[in-house]
Amino acid sequence: MKTTTRTRLIDAAYEEIYSHGYQGASLGEILKRAGVHKGSMYHFFKNKKELALTAIEEKMRERLYSAYTSVLSSPPPYLPGWFSLLRDVTRRDFERGCPIANLVQEMSNLDPDFNRTMKGIYANFRASFKKVYDKAIASGELAACDTEKLSLLTIVIIEGAILSVKASGDVKDYTDAIDMLAEHVMQYQRR
């Protein structure tokens, strides 16, 4: 499939920012990686910031969409597939950490546009997690429970566990934490 100039810019910006943070990301490196001249970039994005915000937003929406549909497109029960998706360490890059957490950490206090964008992405993830738990209630897997709070717990544990692996160097911290999340959620299992 022929990738468009815009897609190449988005992909290159995402990778460069994921590796070096927004402030450490070099626009020259992004353009080189994308094989795009600066002039062509300005056709799509007015500056590095607009490119960065669009890249993180689109890549995260894509990631969320594919995870979410892979779980909810199969027939119920949804939760076994959900927790095995969360538990899948091959989907994680523990060296670089979580792209959302990194940018929240680096930029949310420094720039109102980043603050707003990251807040929106974070809220989207939580809302999708909530939908999974709501569907699990609808399918009879879980009894009625506060899925707003379970979705908070889910994102909190994912983010905390990724950080834990970065600190300890032990990937088992991640899987152990996800197992405890699953155990916590399954308390609400309908019996």
Place this chain on the structure above:
Amino acid sequence: MKTTTRTRLIDAAYEEIYSHGYQGASLGEILKRAGVHKGSMYHFFKNKKELALTAIEEKMRERLYSAYTSVLSSPPPYLPGWFSLLRDVTRRDFERGCPIANLVQEMSNLDPDFNRTMKGIYANFRASFKKVYDKAIASGELAACDTEKLSLLTIVIIEGAILSVKASGDVKDYTDAIDMLAEHVMQYQRR
């Protein structure tokens, strides 16, 4: 109490690094804040890095020690005091985040000395959390359970919840997450 030059350097370095990260911290600013000449600093620390590593290590040991003893020095039950300490938002600076997480995030991949130091601090926190749960088993508050994993869950939820507040701007995310941690731990309550 008269503070020593060394203490003033540690305090100033800690504050400057907490606010700006290690790479963003200015040695000049630290010296100014501490009211210490560069020459005097070299009497105690060979460079910015040694000062930084010592500062984070000592300040975190102090914080951990005071939290830990405040909980375990009272007679049992320990867990109500423990969760109310964790839940106390006045002990947190959500704007700046968690000083440990910030440095793990910024430096663990870049520098082996930071990697080792942060790994040690992180492990110390986990070990102290485990001691609280072990004491709660000894005092009959909890039935026998895997306190190694509960201590992992505790640090994971604290770190993830602090990040969540940074992303959402809502401190309730933190207290809700701690409440779910308490609920999870109290499953093991001896009845």
